[in-house]
Amino acid sequence: MTEAKDDIVLSIRGMCKSFGRNRVLDHINLDVKRGTVMGLMGENGAGKSTMMKCLFGTYQKDEGKIFLNGKEISFSGPKDALENGIAMVHQELNQCLERSVIDNLFLGRYPVNSMGVVDEGQMKRKAAELFRKLGMTVNLTQPMRNMSVSQRQMCEIAKAISYNAQVIVLDEPTSSLTVQEVDKLFEMMRMLKSQGISLIYISHKMDEIFEICDEVSVLRDGNLVMTKDTKDTDMNELIAAMVGRSLESRFPPVDNTPGDT
Structure with a gap:
């Protein structure tokens, strides 16, 4: 029992948040285990973003x-x-596109030498080592503007790791990625998982949840209505948890007969 308890890296207990009379989060309890991917699902307005903003101190x-x-x-x-x-990797990446990869990586925490001058050599060394550890080939001096969305996303993940993040939240990370880029992202997520880093994966894409997540939690109207291992649930159960009723058929029956042209 103690072993399982030690395995939990992040625990939310009884979280509530209201805006005026509108209760957006109602006594949320959530546990994220070390070295796992927790999928977080829910319709728009279910409370996913509010919960993350409360976690990060924005609210x-x-x-x-x-x-x-x-x-x-x-x-x-x-x-x-x-x-x-x-750390959190947002859907809309908030980066200085005119600055280099290195600048974005160390923004707000430039290392200085004994003279109090920014130590660019140290920045280059640390950045090169970080990307090598992640198995990424990146031109460190190019402006972020020249990179694809997926490469910029990888840089955000690298930045999170450079802070020794134990939990990384990915908010709809695949919304603007190609199939190949999604595969590359999932590969990196599995590698982070093997290093003992936990990931919270917010997505509306069911197939991705089943492919990459170990557990899935569903929020509905500010309540956490379900947390299960992905292997113990299916798409129909997830949809039912999200909308609050079982859907007999996800696609309406075709009952019209086309007439003559």
Whole structure:
């Protein structure tokens, strides 16, 4: 029992958030195990983004506690969260496109030498080592503008790892990727998982959830209505959990007979 408890890297207990009279999160309990991918699903407006914003300190939660490695935490904002081991890769990447890969990687935390001057050599070494560890080939001096969306996304993941993130949240990461780029992303996710990093994967794409996630949790109207191992559930059960009723047929029957032209 203790072993299983030690295995939980992030734990949310009784999280509530309201905007005026509208309760957006209602006593959410969620556990993320070390070195696993947790899928997070729900219709638009179910509370997924609000829950993540409360986790990162963008919103202050009304009630509840958050534990990282068994220690209670409360972040003042995303930068605080990042420095303490929880990172997020957003759907809309917020990067300085005119600056180089290295600049984006060290933005807001440039290393300085004994003279107080930015140590570019150290930045290059650290960046090269980081990308080598991730098995990525990147031109470190090129502007971000010249890179594809998937490469820019990989750079965001690399940045999260450079902060020694233990939990990385990926918000709809495949929405603008090609099939080959999705495969590359999944390959990297499996590698991070093998290194003991936990991932929270927010997506609407069922097939991806079943391909990459170990567990899946479903939010509906601010309530966490289901958490199961992906191998123990199926698409119909997930849809029913998301919409609150079972759908006998996902596609309406074709009952019209075309007439003459």
